[in-house]
Amino acid sequence: MDRPGIRWQRLVSVCALVGGLIACTELLLRILPVERPPILRATSDSNPVALFEPNLPFVHSQGALLTDVVRNRTNNYGFVSGIDYSASDTSPLCAVVGDSYIQGLTVPPESSFYGRLRQQLGDRARVYNFGAGGASFPQYLVLSDFARRAFHPSGLIVAVIERDALESWEQFNTAAGQYRFVLDGDSVVMHRRDYVPGRARGIIAASALLRYMILNVQLTPVFSAAVAELRHTLLDRWRHPFVPSHGAVNAPASDTVGEALSRLAVDEFLRRLPQASGLPPRQIVLLFDAHQRYPSETAATTDREARIRRYSIDAAQRLGYGIVDMQPAFLSEFARDHRRFEFATDRHWTAYGHAAVFRELAKQPLIQRACASW
Amino acid sequence: MLFNSLEFLLFFPLVTAVYFALPHRGRISWLLIASCYFYSAFIPGYLLILFVLIGVDYTAGLLIEPAKGRRRRAILIVSLAANLGILCVFKYFNFAGANITALFEFLRLPWVVPHLSIILPIGLSFHTFQSMAYTIEVYRGKVPAERDLRTYALYVLFYPQMIAGPIERPQHLLAEFHTPRTFDWARVIDGLTLMLWGLWKKIVVADRLALYVNAVYDQPRAHGGTSLLIATYFFAWQIYCDFSGYSDVARGAARVMGYELMLNFDRPYAARSVSEFWHRWHISLSTWFRDYLYIPLGGSRVRMSRRVANLLIVFVVSGLWHGANWTFVAWGALHGLYIVADTLSAKRQHPIRTAMAKFASPRVLAIIQTVVTFHLVVIAWVFFRAASISDAFYVLRHLLDFGHPSSAEIPAAVTGPYFALSVVLIVVMELAQYWVRGDEGLSRLVRGRPFVLTMYGYAIALSLLAFGMFSRPSQFIYFQF
Numbered sequence: 001m002d003r004p005g006i007r008w009q010r011l012v013s014v015c016a017l018v019g020g021l022i023a024c025t026e027l028l029l030r031i032l033p034v035e036r037p038p039i040l041r042a043t044s045d046s047n048p049v050a051l052f053e054p055n056l057p058f059v060h061s062q063g064a065l066l067t068d069v070v071r072n073r074t075n076n077y078g079f080v081s082g083i084d085y086s087a088s089d090t091s092p093l094c095a096v097v098g099d100s101y102i103q104g105l106t107v108p109p110e111s112s113f114y115g116r117l118r119q120q121l122g123d124r125a126r127v128y129n130f131g132a133g134g135a136s137f138p139q140y141l142v143l144s145d146f147a148r149r150a151f152h153p154s155g156l157i158v159a160v161i162e163r164d165a166l167e168s169w170e171q172f173n174t175a176a177g178q179y180r181f182v183l184d185g186d187s188v189v190m191h192r193r194d195y196v197p198g199r200a201r202g203i204i205a206a207s208a209l210l211r212y213m214i215l216n217v218q219l220t221p222v223f224s225a226a227v228a229e230l231r232h233t234l235l236d237r238w239r240h241p242f243v244p245s246h247g248a249v250n251a252p253a254s255d256t257v258g259e260a261l262s263r264l265a266v267d268e269f270l271r272r273l274p275q276a277s278g279l280p281p282r283q284i285v286l287l288f289d290a291h292q293r294y295p296s297e298t299a300a301t302t303d304r305e306a307r308i309r310r311y312s313i314d315a316a317q318r319l320g321y322g323i324v325d326m327q328p329a330f331l332s333e334f335a336r337d338h339r340r341f342e343f344a345t346d347r348h349w350t351a352y353g354h355a356a357v358f359r360e361l362a363k364q365p366l367i368q369r370a371c372a373s374w
Numbered sequence: 375m376l377f378n379s380l381e382f383l384l385f386f387p388l389v390t391a392v393y394f395a396l397p398h399r400g401r402i403s404w405l406l407i408a409s410c411y412f413y414s415a416f417i418p419g420y421l422l423i424l425f426v427l428i429g430v431d432y433t434a435g436l437l438i439e440p441a442k443g444r445r446r447r448a449i450l451i452v453s454l455a456a457n458l459g460i461l462c463v464f465k466y467f468n469f470a471g472a473n474i475t476a477l478f479e480f481l482r483l484p485w486v487v488p489h490l491s492i493i494l495p496i497g498l499s500f501h502t503f504q505s506m507a508y509t510i511e512v513y514r515g516k517v518p519a520e521r522d523l524r525t526y527a528l529y530v531l532f533y534p535q536m537i538a539g540p541i542e543r544p545q546h547l548l549a550e551f552h553t554p555r556t557f558d559w560a561r562v563i564d565g566l567t568l569m570l571w572g573l574w575k576k577i578v579v580a581d582r583l584a585l586y587v588n589a590v591y592d593q594p595r596a597h598g599g600t601s602l603l604i605a606t607y608f609f610a611w612q613i614y615c616d617f618s619g620y621s622d623v624a625r626g627a628a629r630v631m632g633y634e635l636m637l638n639f640d641r642p643y644a645a646r647s648v649s650e651f652w653h654r655w656h657i658s659l660s661t662w663f664r665d666y667l668y669i670p671l672g673g674s675r676v677r678m679s680r681r682v683a684n685l686l687i688v689f690v691v692s693g694l695w696h697g698a699n700w701t702f703v704a705w706g707a708l709h710g711l712y713i714v715a716d717t718l719s720a721k722r723q724h725p726i727r728t729a730m731a732k733f734a735s736p737r738v739l740a741i742i743q744t745v746v747t748f749h750l751v752v753i754a755w756v757f758f759r760a761a762s763i764s765d766a767f768y769v770l771r772h773l774l775d776f777g778h779p780s781s782a783e784i785p786a787a788v789t790g791p792y793f794a795l796s797v798v799l800i801v802v803m804e805l806a807q808y809w810v811r812g813d814e815g816l817s818r819l820v821r822g823r824p825f826v827l828t829m830y831g832y833a834i835a836l837s838l839l840a841f842g843m844f845s846r847p848s849q850f851i852y853f854q855f
Contacts (some may be wrong), residue, residue, distance in 0.1 A: 010824050017828045025836065064840045067790045213839060222844040226380035233381055233415055294783045296593060334783065344786035 022209065029208035033069040035215040036205070037105065041078065043177045043194045049146050050132055050139075050177035050195060060105045063345035064217050071107055074164040077150075081129050082109030083118075087150050092125040092369065095147040095277070097140050097257045098159030101289070101348060102131030111351035113358035114157070117367075125370070128153075137269035138179040138190045144277035155276045155370055157361070162291060165262035165308050168269070172258070175361045181265055186269045218345070242328035262308045270312075270319055281320040285366055287357065288313060290327035293341055294334055322366040329360040375415035377623045378577050381663075385412065386627060387535075393631055398554040402524050405631075409533035413496075418497040423460060424531060429457045431505045432526045435519035446513060453509040454798045457502040464494050468699030497537035499695055501530050503662055508544040510666055516546045525551050532633075534624040538617070540638040540658035555632030563827065564817045565629030570834045571816060572622025579799045580615035581843035583608040586788040586796070591759050595766055599775035601784065606773065609759045610752050611800050614642065617656070641807055646743040648712040648750055659695070663688050678718075685717065686710040696758070701766060705757040712750055795841065 036059040038052035052074040060070040078086040081104055096102055098112040109115045118127040128151060130143040140158055147153050167173040170180035170191060177195025181188050204210045213219050274280055291306045317323055319321075330341055333356050341353030350359060361367055375382050389408040413421055434453035440447055471487030478485045508529065511517045520526040529547055530536070587624050590597050590605035597605070618639040625635045638658050638807075645651035652660045671684040686707065693706020730739060753770070760766035772778060788796055810816045820827040 014824050014828050017825060018832060021829070021832045063792075065795060067791055217840055217842070219839060226844075230380045230384075233375070233379075296589070296596070296783060338783065340783055340786050340789070342786060344790060344792050 013231045024215050026125040026207060026209045029212050033059050033066050033071070034208045034212045035059060035061050036211060038074045038078075038080065039205075039216065040177060040195060040197070042196050043192065046122070048192060049142055052080070058105070061216060062106070062343045066216060068103065068106070068350070070342060072108070079128075079130060080104030080109070082115065085128050085151065086126075089126060090369075091123075092155075093153040094121075094125060094127045094155045095144070095151065095153035096127060096129040096131075096156065097143045097147065098129075098131050098287075099135040099139075099161055099164070100131065100133035101159050101161060104127050104129055104131060105132050105133070106343070106348045107351045107354055111354055113354045113361055116355065116358040117361070120362075121370075125154075132178065134173070134175045135178055136164045136173065137265050138181050140164075141190070141269065141272050141276040142179050144273060147202045148276065153277070153279065154283070155366065156279050157287055158272075158273070158284065159287045159289065161289045162305050162309070162310065165265045165269075165312065166258055168265035169261050172261075177233070179270060188264065193280075195297070197283075259304050259308065262304070263311055266308065266315055267313045270315055270321070281316075282322070283366065285322035285324060285361070285364055286312075286316050287324045287361065288326060290330045292327060293330040295331065322364055324361050324364050325359075326357060326360060329356060375412045376621065377400075377627075378573060381415065390630055394557050398469050401555075402522075402528055402551060405533070406524055406528050406531060409528065409531040409536060412533035413531065413536065416496045417493065423495055427457060427460065427502065427505055428523075428527045428530050431509050431530075432520065432523055434509050435526070436521075438509065438512050439519040445629075450509055450513045454506055457506050461498060461502045463490075464492060464498055466694075466698045468806070470739060500539050500541055501536055503541050503659075503695075505530055507541070507662065507666065511544050517548065520544075520548055531630070534627040535635055538620050538624070539656075540621060540624065540636045541662050542635060542658070547633075550633045557723055558632070560821060561632060562630050564821065565626040567626070567820050567827070567830065568629065569623045569626030570831065572619040572624075572626060574619075574834050575615040575622065575803060576619035577838060577842040577844070579796075579803055580612045580619060581839070582788065582792075583612040583615070584797065585785045585843075586793075587612050587759065589784050589788075591761070591765075591769075594760070594765050594772075598778040599772050601775050602775075606752060606756055606769065608796070610643070610748075610755050611803075613755065613758070615803065623683075637812070640812060643748050643751070643804075644744060644808075645747050645751075647716060647747055648709065649716055651751055652709070652713070659692070663692055667691065681715050681717070681808075685713050689713065700763050701757050701760055704763060704766065705754050708754045708836055712754075726754075734777060734853065746845050799841070833842060 038056055038058040040054055041047060041051055043050050054074055054076050057071070057073045058080075060068075060072075062068040072080055072082065075081050079085065094117065095115075101105070102112075102114070104112065110119070112129070114127050114129045130147050132139055132143065133256060135143070144156060144158070147156070168181045170182050170193070173180060174193065176193045179190045179192045182191045183189075204214060273284060277284065288309060291303070291309050313323055313325060314335065334340075339352055341349055341356060343350055377386060385408075385837070389404070393404055393408075396404055410421055413424070431453055434449050437449045438453075441449055467490055471489060475485070477485050488777045508517070508520075508526075512519050520529070525548065528551060529542075529544065532542075532547070535542060587589040587605045590601050594602060621638040625638075628635045636658050638656060640657065641654035642651050660733050668684055668688045671687065672680055673684065674681055676684070689706040689710030690703055691706070693702040693704070693709075696702040696705070727739070736741070756769050757763070757766045760769060786792075810819055820830055
């Protein structure tokens, strides 16, 4: 049996060794391109649109292996675009609005579909992207309004991603810094939950190891899912003793309320977009990401998301919006080339995915007319 | 409850801490309660099945011990019938019914066996086999009947191994439960070290490989030879890391509390013959079949034709034990044929080896034998993993058809650099196992070396967090059996 003194000595040594190993890991990760995102500014009534701090460098990388590295900086307005925006330039402007797909963090701007469009248009017109990670319909309206006030666009492209309709509602998306729809009696109003940077942000930003675990490996949603699973297994198993408890947490629910709210969000968005952007529907293109990108993914026309997507496309067509539907395009491109359109660790389009989007977008009559006339 | 879940992360230290705080008698009751809770994470109602089995076999043990002659045998048969009956109803009824219906359809007879809408109780094959081992051993007079119902119930329900083994023997596990345990830091660290290694194999290696394997084997006809070949190799390591990972966590968890469970895997892919493979793979099951089926059938001490028949019976039954599907039967039968071929050619192998020894060193010969054995096992795994016999033959026919491109995609999480990562992880795992030579080697490596232990723990924890597949805890493959 060791004497207590020796045991303490060992414990201190082991703690020191663990500290040393963590320090070594931190140093190693500082050399590697661990994700270092741009800094999001606090939102308030004086600064209602969530923007990054302007003119700051950032590093983006994907997954545990730190692949698909993008090193860039935010522009003079706090967007990631590869160019500065000019409010005084009077050349025609195509505004591109969306969520993280348009935010410009995941692919170099020149490889994105809007970057390709910019290259095609050259000096004849400008293409500015206004993306915000986690945004949905109400935030798209706010970004369109921001673009209208600051830059007076002549055309607008809005990228609509799966779950945008449902996540437009505050009860389904509580991310701070963005606008959500809220039901106020019979009417729909837009409400912003302000983003206020916490102390944790500073700590995480300072540590490459923490950024690696949280932003690259993405352990936070894993932990949240584990907690949800735990709550389920602790509470629900005794209510249904002859039903397998494991595997039921994320079972798709036939959520009629969710579907009704999603349809309402689509209707509100399509109704308000012309006013927010200052453009008639014929000058707006809605770009719909695919529900099914590959043959093996379930076509699932019975899925709520598939139904909402179909409903959105039909409603937008009736109102005269231009439509780009990426589902048939992705399926046919994959059948030909067998290449995937997204990153290994999430569903964001890669440069190849953006190129496919650009090819499809270029077939849209509004874009063809704009390219010819501008 | 899954070992790779947050619930287990809370459950295990709590159960262990209370266990050591209690006196010996209280510990058995506590572990029994904890084990019932552990099992209830799947289908709580199915605990009733286990209670019935425990009641039947406990009573059978008490009745068999003093009984003589035909009465003794009759009680054993009742006990075995109860175990096998439950197993047949839950696991084989629908399989047998579907085949009988198909046969009647072929004979144009209008009779359909009804389909039972029941879910197979998790780990049923494991605890029925463990229960049968008890009554058989009492019948043989090798162990006394267990008087204490709680201890016997714990023998069936002991949470580390109740779902997927190792399938323990009563003379070993009951004796372990009867011996009072004291807290021993070295043993606790040994156990935790082994648990970490098992979790690493499961979460980092097996679950990553599963993405590729599932994508290909879920629709094999949409994939070309390259994908089929990679998926087939990956499955060999997926199933090994999945199942041996479970066994390591089970053995580690038991060891922390002071109990030793039997070794279930001993680097099976290092085997130099299929017979040796079965001495290294799922050892607790293969020895069960040896002791309770092969030897009672006559074993090796019979004429060759009978011995061949015995081997084939054992392996076909072993296949059927794994699952109610012809694919498992084919897998077992193929292994049976390998062993039969090995047995029949035993006398001719010696001159061949002698001749080959002139051209290659013993080390090279050993490597050749290992590679050939591994590939025989891999071919058999195709039947084990395929959804149907026709799929299995399709895969085997197209394994080397590299000109046929895939029309379906592989998940991005196992392509590009992540495919390379998968291969690197397999190599690291195999090299580590070669280096430490089993979990005893692992214990020797870290015991009394706090720095090595810390480095080991840190490396495992860091790679678990960075490369683990946590998106959703996945079940262990052998849970379905």
